[in-house]
Amino acid sequence: MDAPATAAVPDGQSAMHLAPAPLLEVSGLQVTFHARDTSIYAVQGISYTVEPGQTLAIIGESGSGKTVSAQAIMGLLPGSASVAGSVRFRGEELVGLSQRDMRGHRGRSFAMVFQYPERSLNPTMRVGSQITEAIRTHEQLGKKEAHDRAVELLKMVRLPAPERRFYEYPHQLSGGMRQRVVIAIALACGPQVLFADEATTALDVTTQAQIMDLLLDLQQQTGTALVMISHDLGLAATYAEDVMVMYAGKIVERAPAKELFAGVRMPYTQALLDAIPRIELEPHVLLPVVGGRPPDLASIPPGCPFAPRCPGVQDDCRQDAPPLKQYEAGRWWACWHPLGKGAQ
Amino acid sequence: MSLPAANILTTASVAPAAEVAGPAAGRRWVRNLEIAVPATILILLLFFCFIWPMVYPVPKPVGGSLTTVNLPLWSKGHIFGTDIVGNDVMSRILYGGRVSFEVAAGVQAIGLVVGGLVGLVAAYRGGWTDAVLMRILDVFIAFPSLVLVLAIADSLGPSETHVIWALSAFSIPAFARVSRAAALRLRDQPFVVAARLSGSRPWRIMFQHLVPNMLPQLLTFSMLGASLTIILEGALDFLGYGIPQPTASWGNMIASGESFISVYPRYVVVPSIFLLVTAISLNLLGDGLRARWNVR
Numbered sequence: 001m002d003a004p005a006t007a008a009v010p011d012g013q014s015a016m017h018l019a020p021a022p023l024l025e026v027s028g029l030q031v032t033f034h035a036r037d038t039s040i041y042a043v044q045g046i047s048y049t050v051e052p053g054q055t056l057a058i059i060g061e062s063g064s065g066k067t068v069s070a071q072a073i074m075g076l077l078p079g080s081a082s083v084a085g086s087v088r089f090r091g092e093e094l095v096g097l098s099q100r101d102m103r104g105h106r107g108r109s110f111a112m113v114f115q116y117p118e119r120s121l122n123p124t125m126r127v128g129s130q131i132t133e134a135i136r137t138h139e140q141l142g143k144k145e146a147h148d149r150a151v152e153l154l155k156m157v158r159l160p161a162p163e164r165r166f167y168e169y170p171h172q173l174s175g176g177m178r179q180r181v182v183i184a185i186a187l188a189c190g191p192q193v194l195f196a197d198e199a200t201t202a203l204d205v206t207t208q209a210q211i212m213d214l215l216l217d218l219q220q221q222t223g224t225a226l227v228m229i230s231h232d233l234g235l236a237a238t239y240a241e242d243v244m245v246m247y248a249g250k251i252v253e254r255a256p257a258k259e260l261f262a263g264v265r266m267p268y269t270q271a272l273l274d275a276i277p278r279i280e281l282e283p284h285v286l287l288p289v290v291g292g293r294p295p296d297l298a299s300i301p302p303g304c305p306f307a308p309r310c311p312g313v314q315d316d317c318r319q320d321a322p323p324l325k326q327y328e329a330g331r332w333w334a335c336w337h338p339l340g341k342g343a344q
Numbered sequence: 345m346s347l348p349a350a351n352i353l354t355t356a357s358v359a360p361a362a363e364v365a366g367p368a369a370g371r372r373w374v375r376n377l378e379i380a381v382p383a384t385i386l387i388l389l390l391f392f393c394f395i396w397p398m399v400y401p402v403p404k405p406v407g408g409s410l411t412t413v414n415l416p417l418w419s420k421g422h423i424f425g426t427d428i429v430g431n432d433v434m435s436r437i438l439y440g441g442r443v444s445f446e447v448a449a450g451v452q453a454i455g456l457v458v459g460g461l462v463g464l465v466a467a468y469r470g471g472w473t474d475a476v477l478m479r480i481l482d483v484f485i486a487f488p489s490l491v492l493v494l495a496i497a498d499s500l501g502p503s504e505t506h507v508i509w510a511l512s513a514f515s516i517p518a519f520a521r522v523s524r525a526a527a528l529r530l531r532d533q534p535f536v537v538a539a540r541l542s543g544s545r546p547w548r549i550m551f552q553h554l555v556p557n558m559l560p561q562l563l564t565f566s567m568l569g570a571s572l573t574i575i576l577e578g579a580l581d582f583l584g585y586g587i588p589q590p591t592a593s594w595g596n597m598i599a600s601g602e603s604f605i606s607v608y609p610r611y612v613v614v615p616s617i618f619l620l621v622t623a624i625s626l627n628l629l630g631d632g633l634r635a636r637w638n639v640r
Contacts, residue, residue: 062484079471105630106542120538121538122556125552125553137545138543185538189543328366
């Protein structure tokens with residue numbers, strides 16, 4: 001399954017024709033952390049697919065398992081975590097692959113942009129060397145060629161004066177510039193799926209918009225799929241095609257962004273939306289917050305995980321957990337009493 | 345009448361400004377001294393021990409004439425006098441200093457490379473590798489260090505290289521601990537994960553991403569370790585397991601002078617002062633660099 005990862009710009013079109021199976025298929029993924037005397041069920045059987053060129057946002061609060069599930073896909077979890085279920089990349093199973101075999105996929109099949117631009121770069125290495133390192137890991141290239149490719153990548157992420165920046169150290173760059181470099185490194189080997197884990201959270205709002213626009217532009221150019229991991233529903237609404245909401249290690253709702261915000265089904269998603277400040281609100285009004293806390297992932301009670309906090313909770317919610325099902329075209333939710341359906 | 349009032353006004357308006365600039369500037373000045381003073385002392389000592397005897401006709405440290413036995417301090421041509429067999433004390437101090445610095449450098453270098461590697465691999469691989477390596481080192485650490493060093497030095501026999509081997513048994517586990525702690529802190533930093541994620545090989549991650557970021561910590565530690573090594577080396581010499589007579593070393597100068605300490609304290613005092621100044625300078629330099637590089 002060696003897709004020819006050609007240049008910095010892989011051929012997304014031909015990749016699509018090669019693959020009858022989805023680009024990335026996650027099914028029944030479970031991640032459990034084993035501590036001394038407890039087990040923490042961080043991800044409890046999530047399934048989703050990512051198609052080439054798609055933009056998917058995974059939304060959830062801290063500890064909902066969004067980052068852990070991405071790390072599990074890339075085989076980055078420590079030994080204390082056990083991963084079950086299946087992750088297929090172009091039909092090839094990734095769960096249980098050795099670190100050595102995983103290395104072939106990293107950077108080329110998928111790459112990741114992290115939350116902290118100030119910690120994502122090695123402070124003792126020049127920016128350029130960090131990019132060429134990523135390039136030369138997968139391709140036999142001379143120093144000169146790798147340098148040219150790196151400068152090209154820096155141009156692609158619209159870093160001003162790329163020739164000069166190549167020889168600079170991370171501390172000489174601003175947060176936004178560093179994040180551009182991180183993106184350049186992530187794109188160095190033309191990944192098919194790019195995970196952006198809170199990639200803009202540490203940046204100020206204007207820089208955030210620039211970086212998001214850059215990511216979407218690059219996605220258009222390269223045809224890579226983009227998985228945004230964020231807690232920011234507004235960001236997801238603006239930039240993603242599909243939105244997936246996670247709660248307590250499970251997917252609770254998935255829908256195309258436009259439809260989701262037009263009519264939310266899952267009360268948790270609604271609660272998240274209500275908590276976003278809006279310009280139309282009266283000044284000095286308390287924002288409705290989601291009361292209570294997410295369940296302890298070490299001991300999960302039966303029933304819907306959101307039941308204790310749900311305003312529309314009913315008896316059956318506490319008995320059985322609702323499964324995630326596709327109820328309408330492109331729309332999945334996990335709720336016995338979805339919003340906007342009860343009236344019908 | 346108006347003069348004192350004017351005075352009060354000016355002092356009052358000037359004082360806060362001076363206070364703002366004062367401590368910050370003063371602290372920076374002290375900070376620089378913390379490094380500059382011990383560094384200068386060490387550079388001077390190194391210069392006089394290693395280079396001075398090559399460019400200036402310093403008397404030989406051994407085979408002194410019996411006609412010049414036991415000269416007092418500040419004698420002509422022998423500023424620290426001569427010892428009971430007529431050797432120039434100044435010269436023995438310089439050549440003895442060479443031994444101290446060579447042993448310190450050797451022990452720290454071995455500790456840095458071997459211990460540093462062990463700690464790095466233990467931290468990066470984790471799991472069983474970590475457990476096994478660190479338990480082996482725990483055995484070394486659990487032993488009283490001087491007893492261990494004496495046992496090794498005794499079984500190898502007295503010589504400068506053997507002193508280095510013996511003292512390395514003490515520096516290797518210490519470096520391994522520091523290096524492991526430093527590597528563990530770095531291992532989960534996003535840039536290291538990013539390197540793994542781009543498919544870099546483990547050795548490349550260790551030497552390109554971990555080691556350069558660990559160096560400040562390891563180098564400061566080696567300064568503090570060198571000061572300890574110099575003192576331990578003196579102790580070994582003093583106990584007769586170190587550098588054998590007649591080769592000069594600060595430790596064996598103190599040892600041979602000890603019998604005369606009540607009559608001629610200078611035989612013990614002069615090398616002791618050099619030992620002390622060197623050890624303190626290394627310690628201060630280590631602390632100064634630690635503060636400068638912001639290393640824990």
